[in-house]
Amino acid sequence: MEIAMRELLIEKHFISAGEIRRHLEVLDSRTPQLGARLVAKAWVDPEFKARLLRDGRGACEEVGISFYENTQLTVLENTEKVHNLIVCTLCSCYPREVLGLPPDWYKLTPYRSRAVREPRGVLAEFGTIIPDDVEIRVSDSTAMIRYLVLPRRPEGTEEMTEEQLAALVTRDAMIGVVPVEREKGGAQ
């Protein structure tokens, strides 16, 4: 049906083949590497971090990451006292501009229903144990407001360059289900 619909819409001049091609290129250009670069830059540059936390979309545009009309990005910082997790309970809203397309598990019922109800249980299923004295904040995304987690910088990375730091940051850490590890390895 997709092929037929697209061809019909093009034939009837509602859309053009060029537009579809351009949007496919944009989709392919959006990967978690974009988010990882933001995180690494925030870790090494406190003023950039302040701007990122104050105005996520503005800070992205500052480093050349464009946004779709009207969507805002709010960046949530993990600290020793607060751990953030993002979800879209109603559908699948996700910070696509900086992470690309979401994984299936993010869009399926168990994560969507349980993340706001029992985040510690959900995190444990990802192998992530958050101590009881750390507050967990779950942010429910909407079409207009997307969220990105700024995970904590791992210990022992003081000597690393921004590029080396960015290579450690995974998509799942920016959703908030796992921490960033000093050694990159294991599942995304």
Place this chain on the structure above:
Amino acid sequence: MNRSEELLKRLPNDIGGQLGAPIRRVEHEYLPWEKRCHALADVLDMRKLVNTEEKRRGVEALGAEMIGALTYYERWIAAFANILFQKGVLTPGELAFKMEEVAERHGKDTNI
């Protein structure tokens, strides 16, 4: 609260906070048609034919059975078809005709 009241108070997609199954950490490489479908959604939005809220409403309007049976992007395509019919952008007849033409060209059924 009886069953009718439960159903009225919670639309099918309003699942936040409900009990749920263990999370299966599944993901798959996006198929070419799925990416094209996503690009189509973005173009329909840009062209002001179907925006995100309309798309979501269209998916919800498919009803619980279809939502359960169709895959994620199949739901989008079905929703687009319904919305575009309602707006008079396409007719069911022309889409059906085109789908047959595409099927003949490809020598097999199309993806949906």
